[in-house]
Amino acid sequence: MLSPDEIRARFERVQAQVGPGVTVVAATKYVTLADMARLVEAGITVVGENRAQDLEAKHAEYGDAFTWHFIGHLQSNKVKVVNRICTLVHSLDSESAARRLEVPALVQVNLSGERSKSGVEPGEIPAYLAYDVRGLSTMPPAAATPDDSRAWFSRLRALAREHGLRELSMGTTQDFAVAAEEGATHVRVGSILFRD
Numbered sequence: 001m002l003s004p005d006e007i008r009a010r011f012e013r014v015q016a017q018v019g020p021g022v023t024v025v026a027a028t029k030y031v032t033l034a035d036m037a038r039l040v041e042a043g044i045t046v047v048g049e050n051r052a053q054d055l056e057a058k059h060a061e062y063g064d065a066f067t068w069h070f071i072g073h074l075q076s077n078k079v080k081v082v083n084r085i086c087t088l089v090h091s092l093d094s095e096s097a098a099r100r101l102e103v104p105a106l107v108q109v110n111l112s113g114e115r116s117k118s119g120v121e122p123g124e125i126p127a128y129l130a131y132d133v134r135g136l137s138t139m140p141p142a143a144a145t146p147d148d149s150r151a152w153f154s155r156l157r158a159l160a161r162e163h164g165l166r167e168l169s170m171g172t173t174q175d176f177a178v179a180a181e182e183g184a185t186h187v188r189v190g191s192i193l194f195r196d
């Protein structure tokens with residue numbers, strides 16, 4: 001785990017690359033409960049957790065030090081925890097969760113149709129517009145170069161526009177800069193901030 005100063009430097013580099021209008025969400029699944037303190041020191045304010053259990057544990061310890069987003073697969077029996085703690089869900093992909101959810105969400109779209117990926121098909125998006133949905137998110141297929149993700153990001157932006165949605169959560173360590181060029185409003189980065 002890097003020092004707070006190193007984390008801060010890396011975070012600032014990412015923020016500079018995407019520009020001030022893009023929210024950089026620190027994906028904290030690799031960060032232990034104890035190491036979350038380094039993020040506080042580094043000045044990171046928006047974090048994204050993948051698992052409700054980790055979210056609860058980290059929130060119990062750090063509470064208001066962060067704004068909490070949920071970025072992992074959301075099971076409907078975990079929605080209560082997310083409602084209590086989070087201000088945004090990036091990964092809504094079931095109507096049973098949508099019905100219970102009380103915080104704004106982005107619908108995760110599986111653009112490539114890979115069976116292994118969670119997310120809804122593009123044709124299912126309209127069913128979610130009855131809920132507090134602000135935008136879309138996606139995880140493109142594994143790519144050899146950042147530019148390989150560009151077409152997926154561009155497609156997600158077009159889909160959001162089609163449905164009158166403003167927010168776009170796309171781009172991780174490997175391709176966040178391309179995502180920002182393609183209109184991301186949120187990028188989710190982990191490795192680039194925390195890994196040696």
Ligand SMILES: *Cc1c(COP(=O)(O)O)cnc(C)c1O
Pocket residue numbers: 027029050071072172173174188189190191192
């Ligand atoms: C881990 C994770 C990220 C960040 O991935 P990195 O490659 O570490 O930047 C982004 N989004 C989701 C949903 C994740 O699980």
